[in-house]
Amino acid sequence: MADQSTNSVAFVRTEEVPASPPPANAAGPVKWMRENLFSTPVNTVLTIVAAYVIFKIITGAFPWFANGIWNSQSLAECREILQGTTGGCFSVLSERWNQLLFGFKYPPELYWRPTLAFVIFLLAAAPVLFFKLPRKLLIVTALFPFIAYWLIWGGSILTPLLALAGVAGGYVVYSRFVTNNFAMGFFGGIIAAFLIWTIGGSILPDGTITDGPMQSVPSRDLGGFMLNLMLGVTCVSLSLPIGIALALGRQSSMPFIKYVCVIFIEFIRGVPLITLLFVASVMLAYFFPPEATVDLFLRVVIMITLFSSAYIAEVIRGGLAALPKGQYEAADSLGLDYAQAMRLIILPQALKISIPGIVNVAVGLFKDTTLVSVISMFDLVGMIRGPILASTEWNGVYWELWLAASVLFFIVCYGISQYSQWLERQLATGHR
Amino acid sequence: MTIMTDPPRESFRLGMLLSDTRYRSLTLQAIAFILLALSIGYLANNLVRNLTALGLNIDFSFLGTPAGYDINQRLIEYTSQSSNLRAAFVGILNTLLVAFLACVTATIFGVLAGVLRLSNNWLVRKLMSIYVEIFRNIPVLIWIIIIFTIMTAVLPGPRAFRGDNATSSMLFDAFAFTNRGVYIPAPIWGPGSMVVVATFIASIVAMFAYRRYATNLLYATGRLLPMFWPSVAIFFLPAILMFFIMGSPIGLEYPELKGFNFAGGIKVGGPLIAIWFALSIYTGAFIAENVRAGIQAVSKGQTEAAGALGLRSGRIMSLVVLPQALRVIIPPLISNYLNITKNSSLAILVGYADVTATLGGITLNQTGRAIECVVLLMLFYLVISLTISFVINIYNNAIKLKER
Numbered sequence: 132m133a134d135q136s137t138n139s140v141a142f143v144r145t146e147e148v149p150a151s152p153p154p155a156n157a158a159g160p161v162k163w164m165r166e167n168l169f170s171t172p173v174n175t176v177l178t179i180v181a182a183y184v185i186f187k188i189i190t191g192a193f194p195w196f197a198n199g200i201w202n203s204q205s206l207a208e209c210r211e212i213l214q215g216t217t218g219g220c221f222s223v224l225s226e227r228w229n230q231l232l233f234g235f236k237y238p239p240e241l242y243w244r245p246t247l248a249f250v251i252f253l254l255a256a257a258p259v260l261f262f263k264l265p266r267k268l269l270i271v272t273a274l275f276p277f278i279a280y281w282l283i284w285g286g287s288i289l290t291p292l293l294a295l296a297g298v299a300g301g302y303v304v305y306s307r308f309v310t311n312n313f314a315m316g317f318f319g320g321i322i323a324a325f326l327i328w329t330i331g332g333s334i335l336p337d338g339t340i341t342d343g344p345m346q347s348v349p350s351r352d353l354g355g356f357m358l359n360l361m362l363g364v365t366c367v368s369l370s371l372p373i374g375i376a377l378a379l380g381r382q383s384s385m386p387f388i389k390y391v392c393v394i395f396i397e398f399i400r401g402v403p404l405i406t407l408l409f410v411a412s413v414m415l416a417y418f419f420p421p422e423a424t425v426d427l428f429l430r431v432v433i434m435i436t437l438f439s440s441a442y443i444a445e446v447i448r449g450g451l452a453a454l455p456k457g458q459y460e461a462a463d464s465l466g467l468d469y470a471q472a473m474r475l476i477i478l479p480q481a482l483k484i485s486i487p488g489i490v491n492v493a494v495g496l497f498k499d500t501t502l503v504s505v506i507s508m509f510d511l512v513g514m515i516r517g518p519i520l521a522s523t524e525w526n527g528v529y530w531e532l533w534l535a536a537s538v539l540f541f542i543v544c545y546g547i548s549q550y551s552q553w554l555e556r557q558l559a560t561g562h563r
Numbered sequence: 564m565t566i567m568t569d570p571p572r573e574s575f576r577l578g579m580l581l582s583d584t585r586y587r588s589l590t591l592q593a594i595a596f597i598l599l600a601l602s603i604g605y606l607a608n609n610l611v612r613n614l615t616a617l618g619l620n621i622d623f624s625f626l627g628t629p630a631g632y633d634i635n636q637r638l639i640e641y642t643s644q645s646s647n648l649r650a651a652f653v654g655i656l657n658t659l660l661v662a663f664l665a666c667v668t669a670t671i672f673g674v675l676a677g678v679l680r681l682s683n684n685w686l687v688r689k690l691m692s693i694y695v696e697i698f699r700n701i702p703v704l705i706w707i708i709i710i711f712t713i714m715t716a717v718l719p720g721p722r723a724f725r726g727d728n729a730t731s732s733m734l735f736d737a738f739a740f741t742n743r744g745v746y747i748p749a750p751i752w753g754p755g756s757m758v759v760v761a762t763f764i765a766s767i768v769a770m771f772a773y774r775r776y777a778t779n780l781l782y783a784t785g786r787l788l789p790m791f792w793p794s795v796a797i798f799f800l801p802a803i804l805m806f807f808i809m810g811s812p813i814g815l816e817y818p819e820l821k822g823f824n825f826a827g828g829i830k831v832g833g834p835l836i837a838i839w840f841a842l843s844i845y846t847g848a849f850i851a852e853n854v855r856a857g858i859q860a861v862s863k864g865q866t867e868a869a870g871a872l873g874l875r876s877g878r879i880m881s882l883v884v885l886p887q888a889l890r891v892i893i894p895p896l897i898s899n900y901l902n903i904t905k906n907s908s909l910a911i912l913v914g915y916a917d918v919t920a921t922l923g924g925i926t927l928n929q930t931g932r933a934i935e936c937v938v939l940l941m942l943f944y945l946v947i948s949l950t951i952s953f954v955i956n957i958y959n960n961a962i963k964l965k966e967r
Contacts, residue, residue, distance in 0.1 A: 166683075167683065167684065167685035167686075168684060168685060168686060170683060170684075174682075174683070174684045177679075177682070177684050177686075177687050178684055178686050178687070181684075181686045181687050181690050182686065184690070185686075185690070384588065385588045385591060385592045385595075386592075387592040387595060387596055388591075388592060388595050391595070391599065397949070397952075398945065400948070401944060401945040401947075401948035401949060401952075402905070402941045402944045402945055402948070403905035403906065403908040403919075403944055404905075405908045405909065405911070405919060406908065406919070406923065406937060406940050406941050406944065409923055409927075409933075409937050409940070410937055413927070413933035413937065414933050414934055414937050416613075417609070417610050417613045417614065417934065418606045418609050418610055418613075419609060419613075420609055420612075421609070421612055421613050421616050494700070498700075498701070498702035498703070498704075499702070501702045501704045501705065502704060502909070504704070505909075505911065505912060512702070512704055512705060512708070516708070527716075529709075529712045529716060533705060533708065533709050533712070536705055537701045537705055537709075540700065540701050540702055540705070541697065541700045541701055544699075544700035544701070545696060545700045548699075548700070
């Protein structure tokens, strides 16, 4: 049968014609270029302009990198080696990397301490950032502030231990009472912690150590990129709880509390950070008791924390407002009181919505920590503008230094924003 | 602010203050009020004790005394004998000047980059996303310093323009880029120039009137008048005609090399350019993201629906997509303007005499009146921010989707 039908109708093809390849200009890279680079005359012009710009940048920058000098002692020596050819004097980085990272007064033999603190920081941040890691790592996170304080400032281990004891005591009191009443547990915990700190503080001897591996380093000796990182991490983590409290206060039905929060948030958001830093450097000291000496680092931390908590409060308020009203009503109908409803139902959802916003604030704040150089703290920017560019060896090396600073900030900020986008995808529980 | 508890006469027990929902919020507010008052009192007490210990007081009379320092960038008359208050005003005007200039250019950069990021040209798209990522992720402070360094360390001094074998030359013989600033031609207002300016203003009004008339006509009758070319014509032609009728009353004074420096023209100082340009490209990257998000927020169905109605692509953009995108773009755009104004306080770093540098910098250091200066400075920025947020709120209410 099959033979018959194929033979009887002679003009019907029996085998498939192989597909002929597409024309050369409709396949492969040519097609891609036609579609993406030269689709219209305007596009062609844009492509040529863009390609020219890229070409100029690459040809301008390449010899500068390729001829870079990494091993000279000063700018004059570097220029002598270069002998007029284009090239970067990157030796300022190999010569002064320690100052860029740690500041110019941190004892060089102690660099391992902040480095170790940084490594522990990565460990401590990991379980917070990636939910799939074992939860046991959170212990590192909880201990990190005390370890980091001890490693960076040095001194007797009793000081951070006392701080830890206070927090632990507060937590014990909190978990004892929180089942009855959240407010009682919360305030009881705070009071207990303060009691332990005051009593312990009066007993504890002065913890300053003058030499050895754990010798004390005063705050004014901190500097460089380390200072930026410290300010960023400390202020963001401190401002999260304050920001949540402010956001809840702003949503509150009690007019007095609401308006206090509104005034605080609008005031802080209305003034530039630099004026708040002026407050920290010239004004804040007047508001402490005359006998207390609060060092500049702490004052700056206070002001930056207030600053970022106002911004975080606004972000979280957006998250609270975005929740459907049914969630609040459902919590009420279950008979939960305010603290329970917030803790168990509202905040987990609202915080999830506001994570991208919080990360944005964190990135912005980390960039803004460079402003402390204006009030003569020697962070990364302050180090470059001050001690390094003013030194006789390196006076005039601009691009290498600013490039290095830009790269450091870019890596951190770009990394954080990529993480935030990743997290948004992870947390997207909506319909796809 | 006043806490009034008016307990009923009978059946009131103290425990009800906490357990009864009628009283609980009042109790909590009273506690909060007392705590706040106590902490403010504590801080104020510390302040008074500190000030008396140092022999200081709070006194604003320093504003009237001569400032005693010079400001090279000023919009109003000012000498070193002028009062500190006037120095602060010079600073305020400088802040507003740089904020205004930066807002305009940042918008241009931002809209351009935002639109180009959506272009179907792969190379341009990638280039623009590199621009946005680089500028958003590096502190504005570093950008300001980098551009200021370019202004002062890379641009040639006026000396390089001199002599027969000058190494630098002026652009079009009108613009000189030197390390002391950029010199541009200054307009000379001859007699009759006011007529030209008045004509120009009148033609702007006429242009808007024409556009309004055309829109009304379109909505009322459906008749479509050409919009773009008549607008351009009304904008330019009358002023140009009047310019030649009056005999070219407006001239240009070109900057010229005299001695060791340029004379004539308008000098735009290096610090101003550094802070202006840095704020523009930095904030432009943020605006680009807003613009892109705004355009992408308009669902594709809108474009398709407009296409199904038979609109051409230009009209789809102007009548359907843009009005909806602007609703998303403008509120963050205004808050970016606010950020520019606040970030302009970084001008102090490059020596641009804005209000932070005059009132919060030199005046503060010379008079030692830290508290007064910082408070006044904050007040100024607060007024600006509150004004701008007021505008945002009005706009948001105006464009809110009117649901029936």
